[in-house]
Amino acid sequence: MTTTHHARLATLIAVPAALTLAVAVPALASDSDHSTTKAQQHRGYHVDLRQQNNSGAGGSAQLSLDGRKLTVKIYATGLVPGQPHAQHIHGSTTGKDFRCPDMTADKNKDGIVTTTEGLPAYGDINISLTTKGDTTKASALAVDRMPVAGKDGKLSYSRTITVSQAVADHIKNLHIVQHGIDPNGNGTYDFSKGKSELDPKLPQEATAPASCGMIKGSTHDMK
Ligand SMILES: [Cu+2]
Structure with missing residues (x-):
């Protein structure tokens, strides 16, 4: 600059x-x-967000990278209305080929691919896409700083964050996961699917993946 x-x-x-x-x-x-x-130097990427756990969620995201400044824009639909949705960039920067999991990742066959069950497929949390403050893995479940879906189940998010050089170099190997589902359709996160394996104070519904999207490479200028 x-x-x-x-x-x-x-x-x-x-x-x-x-x-x-x-x-x-x-x-x-x-x-x-x-x-x-x-x-x-300015690289842009498109992401199609596809539902996980039959959540009905979907949408798209745009990532644009200018040096180490990453701007993430997410337009999601079909999320649980009025609820916070934890969202992360998952995967690794060491060349391992992670991808969005399918239902075969449901090890205990309870009908839900939990975040932990999905981890072998989509990799660990690399960046927490919070609305403000810290964006490291430490903020993975900072639900008070995660975006909240509107009454129509839509959510839009935009934030520019400074990422590591490793993330900038391997952005195409990473992907976006949004969490928070409502399988019993009562409009809120409850303990009908038990506790979250990530934080027992949170319901499984709050942390299970709702959608996942791989980053498609493109080298067109976003400006
Ligand atoms: Cu995640």
């Missing part, structure tokens, strides 16, 4: 001089080279 700022200042200073000295062409050429470099 500092480099950009300086380059722009240099161009602004160069232009008045160029008008009198007729060396405007080199100054403009250098500016256009700079724009090309910036476009290459």
Whole structure:
């Protein structure tokens, strides 16, 4: 950013001089080279969010990466209305091929692929997509800082976070998981499916995956 700022200042200073000295062409050429470099650094990705656990949830997400600044935009539908939905970027940056699980991940055959049952498929939590504050794994179940679905079950989320270089380099290996389901359809998280294996104070319904989406690579400029 500092480099950009300086380059722009240099161009602004160069232009008045160029008008009198007729060396405007080199100054403009250098500016256009700079724009090309910036476009290459800015990478955008699309994610289709597909339901997990027959939740009926879905949607899409856009990720755009500018250096180590990652902007995550999520548009989800079919979530449990009025309830917080924990959401994370799962997977690893070490090249292991994680993917969204199917119902075969339901080891104890209770009809729910819990977060723990899904972990071998989608990998550990890499980033917690909170609305504010910490975004590390430590905030995975910070439900007071997770987005809340509207009365229509829709949720939109946008946040720019600074990620590690490893995440920036391996963003295509990661994926988005939203949590929180309502299998008995009573409009709230309850203990009908027992306690969450992640935090016994939370119902299983609050932490089981609702949707998952893999990051599709594309190199087009988002600007
Ligand atoms: Cu998660």
